[in-house]
Amino acid sequence: MSAKLRYVVGIDLGTTNCGLAFAQAEGLDPRELPPVLQFEIPQLVNPGEVRDETLLPSSLYLQGPADFPEGSLALPWDANPPFVVGHLAKTRGAEAPRRLVASAKSWLCHSGVDRTSAILPTAPPEGTPRLSPVEASRHYLEHLRNAWTSSQPDAPFDEQQLLVTVPASFDAVARELTARAAAEAGLKNVVLLEEPQAAFYAWIERHPDWRERVHVGDLILVVDIGGGTTDFSLIAVTERDGELQLERVAVGEHILLGGDNMDLALARFIEQELAEKGKKLDQFQLHALWQNCRVAKEKLLEEGVKGDEHPVTILGKGTGVVGGTIKAKLRRADMERILLDGFFPQVSSEEMPMRQRRVALQEVGLPYAADAAVTRHMARFLRQQAAASEHGVLRRGTSGLVAPTHVLFNGGVLRAGLVRERLLATLNSWLAAEGFESIAALEGEDLMHAVSRGAAYYGLARQGRGVRIRGGIPRTYYVGIETAMPAVPGMPAPLKALTVAQFGMEEGTQSAIAQQEFGLLVGEPAEFRFFSSALRKDDPPGSLLEEVSGELEELAPMEVTLPADGDAGHLITVTLETVITETGQLQLWCVARDGRRWKLEFNVRERVAS
Amino acid sequence: MGRLSLAIRSFFALLFKGALPGDVVTKLNLDRKAAPPAAAPPKPAVEPGHGALQMLAILQRDSRLVDFLMEDISSYSDDQIGAAVRGLHEQCREALHRYVRLAPVIDGVEGSFVRLSGPSAVFDPARVKLLGNVPAQGLPEGGLLRHKGWRADKVDLPPLDAKRDLTILAPAEVEVE
Numbered sequence: 001m002s003a004k005l006r007y008v009v010g011i012d013l014g015t016t017n018c019g020l021a022f023a024q025a026e027g028l029d030p031r032e033l034p035p036v037l038q039f040e041i042p043q044l045v046n047p048g049e050v051r052d053e054t055l056l057p058s059s060l061y062l063q064g065p066a067d068f069p070e071g072s073l074a075l076p077w078d079a080n081p082p083f084v085v086g087h088l089a090k091t092r093g094a095e096a097p098r099r100l101v102a103s104a105k106s107w108l109c110h111s112g113v114d115r116t117s118a119i120l121p122t123a124p125p126e127g128t129p130r131l132s133p134v135e136a137s138r139h140y141l142e143h144l145r146n147a148w149t150s151s152q153p154d155a156p157f158d159e160q161q162l163l164v165t166v167p168a169s170f171d172a173v174a175r176e177l178t179a180r181a182a183a184e185a186g187l188k189n190v191v192l193l194e195e196p197q198a199a200f201y202a203w204i205e206r207h208p209d210w211r212e213r214v215h216v217g218d219l220i221l222v223v224d225i226g227g228g229t230t231d232f233s234l235i236a237v238t239e240r241d242g243e244l245q246l247e248r249v250a251v252g253e254h255i256l257l258g259g260d261n262m263d264l265a266l267a268r269f270i271e272q273e274l275a276e277k278g279k280k281l282d283q284f285q286l287h288a289l290w291q292n293c294r295v296a297k298e299k300l301l302e303e304g305v306k307g308d309e310h311p312v313t314i315l316g317k318g319t320g321v322v323g324g325t326i327k328a329k330l331r332r333a334d335m336e337r338i339l340l341d342g343f344f345p346q347v348s349s350e351e352m353p354m355r356q357r358r359v360a361l362q363e364v365g366l367p368y369a370a371d372a373a374v375t376r377h378m379a380r381f382l383r384q385q386a387a388a389s390e391h392g393v394l395r396r397g398t399s400g401l402v403a404p405t406h407v408l409f410n411g412g413v414l415r416a417g418l419v420r421e422r423l424l425a426t427l428n429s430w431l432a433a434e435g436f437e438s439i440a441a442l443e444g445e446d447l448m449h450a451v452s453r454g455a456a457y458y459g460l461a462r463q464g465r466g467v468r469i470r471g472g473i474p475r476t477y478y479v480g481i482e483t484a485m486p487a488v489p490g491m492p493a494p495l496k497a498l499t500v501a502q503f504g505m506e507e508g509t510q511s512a513i514a515q516q517e518f519g520l521l522v523g524e525p526a527e528f529r530f531f532s533s534a535l536r537k538d539d540p541p542g543s544l545l546e547e548v549s550g551e552l553e554e555l556a557p558m559e560v561t562l563p564a565d566g567d568a569g570h571l572i573t574v575t576l577e578t579v580i581t582e583t584g585q586l587q588l589w590c591v592a593r594d595g596r597r598w599k600l601e602f603n604v605r606e607r608v609a610s
Numbered sequence: 611m612g613r614l615s616l617a618i619r620s621f622f623a624l625l626f627k628g629a630l631p632g633d634v635v636t637k638l639n640l641d642r643k644a645a646p647p648a649a650a651p652p653k654p655a656v657e658p659g660h661g662a663l664q665m666l667a668i669l670q671r672d673s674r675l676v677d678f679l680m681e682d683i684s685s686y687s688d689d690q691i692g693a694a695v696r697g698l699h700e701q702c703r704e705a706l707h708r709y710v711r712l713a714p715v716i717d718g719v720e721g722s723f724v725r726l727s728g729p730s731a732v733f734d735p736a737r738v739k740l741l742g743n744v745p746a747q748g749l750p751e752g753g754l755l756r757h758k759g760w761r762a763d764k765v766d767l768p769p770l771d772a773k774r775d776l777t778i779l780a781p782a783e784v785e786v787e
Contacts, residue, residue, distance in 0.1 A: 046671070049768035069774055292697075313697050321677045322686050325694040 008161045008459025010036075010198070011144060012452035013178070015105045016227030016260065017055040018140050019452035020148070023460055025161060033465050036205055036456045038449055041147050043086030047072035053087060054449065056143065060101040060136050061089035062121070062128050067096070077146040085143045094287050098124050103228055104136035106366050108181075109167070109174040109254050111556060115604050116177070134181045141185035158188045161462075163455040167224075168194040168233045168251035168474055171532050172586040173556045173602050179585055192584045193458050195451050196222035196233035197248055197469050199410035202454030203445055204467060211244050213442070214406065219249075219395050220442070221404035223378065223423060225413040230255040230374055232381045234404065235469060236394065248471030249394065250402075251534055252381040257343075257369040259413040265338055265372075266293040270312060270328050279326055285314050289328075296330040297339075301416040308332050336418065343372050344422045349379045349401050349430040375426050382430075384535050397434020408442045415447050472504040473580060476536050478545065478552060479588075480529030481516065495529070497545040497552060501578045501586060503537040510579040512591070515542040519571040520590065525561045528588075528600065529554065541578065558600040560590055574598075663776040664767055668709060670780045673701035677780075709767050715759030725752040 006026035012019040020039040028034055040052035047068045061084040063073070073081055084092065093100030101120045110133075113119055118130035131139075141164075145157040164187075166178050175192055182190045199222055204210045214220070218237040224230070232252035238245045267290040271281055281289060289312065296310040309331045316324020340346075353371035371377070385394060385402040395403045407427060414420055420441060428438040446453075461468045478497035498516050505511070520526045531552040539545065545552075562572060574590040577597075581587060588600040669675040678698055683691055706712070715737055718724050726738065727749045741756060770776070 046768070048771050048774070069771070071773060072771060311693065311696060313693050315674060315694060315697065319677045320681055321674050321698065322681055322683050322691050322694040325690065327690075327693040 010452040010455025011164045021452040021456040023456045036453045044088035056086045057090040059090040062099045077150040104133045107133035137181035138184045162190045163459045165195045165198045167231045169254035198451045198454035201457045202450035205457040218405040220406045222408045225411040228258040230257045246469040250385045251474040263294040472506040475532040476503045477501040478531040495548045499539040499543045508582045511541045513542045513576040522562045528558045556604045559603045560600045667779045672705035711764040713763045718755045724755045
């Protein structure tokens, strides 16, 4: 038997920070639950200085020859790395922002750009190489892999069971691209897991008596607000054969809104105050102010701190520290007003987020949420689940609003008691209006590291050492079918949607869509328009929607070219088959009558905005 | 060549010319070709000033301490200085904590009595400085602890880069338009 230790390793591939947690998975009693430990990630923190930190900032800096002294970027596993990843990339990137790649993960989910072409940084100095969002993610994973393997040469990263987390709101394309980044980083044995689920697993791991804390019929709302994204999920407690079961019953949309936006809002406020006093800040000072506002906010939000304000100073530029110092302060009242009224207003559950009309010619940038109010997004999420029929397990109010019985918070923003209280108070006011009693938050998690720890626990659960949340795929998927109608000039042919995978379809299963046949021309690329919906949950595979409505969101199309071996120009009649792999990825196959199969691939090249 | 003549020739050649004659080199099997390839240049000896320069550079980088100490602050109000120093102090302290672990020499309450003599106590004037009524001979039993002293428990500085010019405490900064 191999003496190599096998671990399960949870990887939180975050928008602003990455984390790594692990647990021993072999050589134990099968029922024993080993502890989950945090891995400290060596990274450059200054030129010539490598230090272990629990988080790896998801920042990548494309250095030029003039950036750092020669040899000062050496890592234990690479004397001359092509990029800087982590803490130093983040701090250096503040000084030379046009060479910094950040928020690569948000770009991974942006269907308006070609996510596999080199587009980051968006505006680099001339001659700087660029990376694709997939490549950037790959480099973070590569860093984690090398960091692990260099500290544990006896247990190489590739030989461990790896669990990479993605936002629940990631669609099939973004998941596929994440898996691709992992494969390109040389990772094997990769399973994808949704972040809110990971956060809930971390809670279970912390509470071995969780079965006493939740009951059949309970519905847990997971609110995950990280540096860059906000993510909602609902997990239901059900029963099967007398055993408590957990089922992820709903996920929200992708919302690009997080802690970074909040700190920037505070900084902009103070910048304005200073401007009124005639003090103008340049780009560097504004960045320093942004960082200082984050510090001041955290200080003011610390439990038990009573002060009414916290100084925010921007030290003078040049060698004069005292002379050029700009003094300002963040007042508690202002902070609370900006955070609570701006991002967490106490609204009714009827209020929906504002939707901006997309301008056709948009500057290339991330599609940030048009409405900054997290509470309105939460209302929309719970309302949408109300609109979606099905699933008797969801507790509902008189207006149909889904009424959770517990809430679990995750993400850096929710470390602030003030924010947690406001979210809970808002939720409870909705519940009261629906005739329910107030609910409480599930307590006791380390909100910065829960996702990687929960992912490692999930790795153990997959081996039968813990409970698994059933969920399957978080959306229903469709392919578009053009209806056979006489063409009308200037009008696209009306489109129907064929359901190919239903919400909740489980990993390791497949379903044949025999109802619809397609004739594919051999040797020619065939393209299928591809749609998804997080709301429609009751369309069985094979069912046809007469109309592609607003509930359906178009994703990157899928493509296949049947190899022209001999019968070029022929039509082959195929049906579709959907496979959800063991690792949670959706695949579509064309199956000919004689049993030959061809896999459809996502085409993520730029799609003209329709 | 006999051992004696070899020794004598080597001795005088080295004494007056600073190098061995070729035939002696061959005889002694010291041929340059046979010699191992020029070994990596010896590690530059760490000079006493290196650690100090490194520490100053770190404190400047992380907290701008050198800027502050070199600035003429006489014309600024206490208010202005206070505003700058508050942040600077915190960063300076963080940097110090990160690289040097500090502990008191005598872990007691300042102002209270501490015993100095005892069976195991070896008195070291570098560790404990006696104030006031210092006895002519021997050790006093103890005294009032006036200052706990500081001791660097552990120094954890990043390795020095041999190629780097340590006299540069902070690079000049030039913003490219």
